[in-house]
Amino acid sequence: MGFNFRGLAFKQSMMILAAITVVFGLIFGIMSYKTQDMLDRMTLENGEETSRANVNYIDKLFNAGKLVGDDVASTLGKRKMTKAELDTFLLQSLTNARNLIPQIVAVVLAYEPGMGPETPTDGEFMRLARFSENEIKLITGANYQDKEWYYSTRDGRTSRWQEPFIGEFVPEPIAVYTVPIFQKNKEDENILAGVLAIDMSIDFLKETISEIPVSNSGYAIITSAKNEVVAYPKNIAQGKRNRDVVVKEKRGNSQIDFDRRTRDSSGLFLGTVAGGEESAIYYTTIKSNNWTFMVVWPIEKYLKDQSAMRKLFFALAIGGYGIILVIILLISFRVAKPLKELAVAARKLGRGNFNVTIPQITGRDEISEFAGAFSNMLTELKDHIEKQKDMKRIERELDLARNIQLSMLPGSEHDENSDDDRHELAPFLLPAKEVGGDFYDFFKIDNDHLCVVIGDVSGKGVAAALFMMVARIILRTTTKNLKSIVDAFNRTNFALAKRNKLNMFVTVWAGIIDLRSGHIDFASAGHNPPAVRHKDGTVEFIKSKPGLVMAAMEETVYKPQTCSLLPGDTLFLYTDGVTEATSCQDQLFGDNRLINTLINGGALSPAETCSLVKKEIDNFVQEAPQFDDITMLAVKYSGSDEPVWERYEKTINVNNNDKSGELKSFVEDILTPMDGAKKVQMQDAWDRYEKIVDVIPENQDILTAFVEGILAPMEGSMKSQMQINIAIDEIYSNIVKFSGATQVTLIVEIRKATLTARLTFIDNGKPYDPIKQADPDITLPAEEREVGGLGIFIVKKTMDSVSYRRNGDNNELAITKTL
């Protein structure tokens, strides 16, 4: 199983990693900022801490120096002293000051011109006491008025610390505190008398500075109010002079001289000292003399701290990142692996392998839940397919049932032996998907009576189908036996209603058509009235009163109803599957559409009429599914152009020897009323005689005698008579030998006007059309001759016409002969 870069695991891991990267980045940024800030603050605190004691010490020192200066100046302002007094005072003051502050090395007094003791009006006076080499000396100075320390104090008229310098008399760096001396004149006004200066050695500061311990290779420096370096560790200058030791501040890429006067009293900045390496510099103001105390850390070290901090954090981040990555990958694989296995299983399943093993996944997470569901699905799918198989089997059996049911309906008139010249009939049944309950039926009750039936059992399914078959068979049997449609309806209804626990019912319309006259006796059990298309093209529904549906109530009595067909009329039976065929728009096909379709059909044959109606229904419903069986039955009544024969029947006992007399009187009885005028009238008509005999060889004589008896009065030729006798012999002997019939009816019809006789043999044997038999070869020598088929051949040769038809259960063979 290779790593899938488009897989869920990878995608998920990448997304989580991306999110974590963002979070880490943010944390890193904030942390660096915070670290910087913290380091700055630490540096600041460190600087403050380092400088505090020193600054205090320096402050204390300078404040003391200031106090000394102020005190001495005040004393000088109050009392006018002589030179001697002054020397003593100076000596005393320096001694006192040095007791207090050993760094004070000199007390200097300079008067305004003319203001000094014992001084000419424009004369200078400058006297100083100086400590040098463990003794104090008094020195007289001059030319001080253009010295900065003097004129700045004189002009400013306030005390101040001067910028440190190496003094004229004190050859070492000194800090000088200068104080103006005011004396009262005669007008009691304060006037400036001179300037007192206290010189403090600041060499000690260099010692002090060097000794201040500063962490991280740092050091301290002190600058004056004018940013001149006052004190610094010796190793910094490296031979440079004081004025070269300049503190510069970094502003962007350039460096400018640091000027504390433009800044807060303390703070931190980046810069260099004496052109050295870049450093972080803390500064604070020494308040007493307005100097600046600075703590300097070389930046390299400072940055090292920061980058160490960053490195640590980065390492932590990378480590965490790695761990998270590993965990994510583990989880992803944990998720992806079973999913992949499930996918493989699903693929196999898709190919129809239902025995595929579902990977067992333990645990209670979503994956195992899914695997469980998948496993369930497989089981249920199996069950479902088994059920489907069962369903299929049931469906097949239902189909079978349907087929049996449909195959029991007569398919064509030929099957039912009900076809004849006087009508044409076509059934149509298109079953809906389920086994339905529609049915039709047609059969002949006798030669001249055709029964047509259409029905619809309530409901669908096997029950409806069984019910339909039972109803159809009972109705058929009772109609054939009772020869009355109403009686058959009553009987059938009773039979069905009696054991009808399921409360099913069936609507039926059935009619018996007299094929000779077109008269119909019919009954309706709640069925739609059939339509009739007349020969003139008009169409109407038969006035049919629907009785109660069959099988509803045992005692239902159906009313006999009648109607008539004229030759050329077509009777159209149908079920509600036709009129209630539903379109996609939920519209019904309806009576009017049916009527219009039948009108449009014109003089179509019954089969074509059914097809047309079906086509119209299809056009109407379009894609809508067929819910109900569509059943139709159309009968076209052609009628008979022959006059109705009067029919006489006589059955004689062939065992009775007196048979010829009986026959003779039978025929005479029939013919006697035809005497006279009536007889003449009848000459144009066919006379008809009928003889029914059992099929035994001996009855041939009876038939021959019957025919001879009828034909004799015609006075035809002997030859014709003889040929007719031979024909009777051949036909009857064929029936006896081959048909398996039990009864033969011979109908003899004669037409006196044309001296024509027609003999029709009707037997109930198996279907046999002798005309279709091949003629025997009559040219062969005697040895190769067969006698089979010769008889019919003779008949064909000697008679004027021979015709055959199968009528119902009977063979009808008719021959005609001119006598």
Place this chain on the structure above:
Amino acid sequence: MLINKTSENDKLTIALEGRLDTLTAPQLDAEIQGKLDGVKSLVFDFKKLDYISSAGLRILLMAQKIMNKQGSMVVKNASAEIKEIFEVTGFCDILTIE
């Protein structure tokens, strides 16, 4: 149907009277079947025969087949109607009709 058989040496004359049809043909069949041994000349006299059906033709055919092997067979005095039957069935070609 009446059957008159007249035998003279190896010549047999059978005169038929009435109808030779399905019903009567078996009688004639019985008179001929196995009774033509030694007969060299067989004569059917149809002078008084009314008509003949295919059943009768079958007997004649059978007799003709036998006589073809052992002698000759002649049909005499057949009426026009019977001759017509022989005509239409082609029997005139296999029978000797005088």
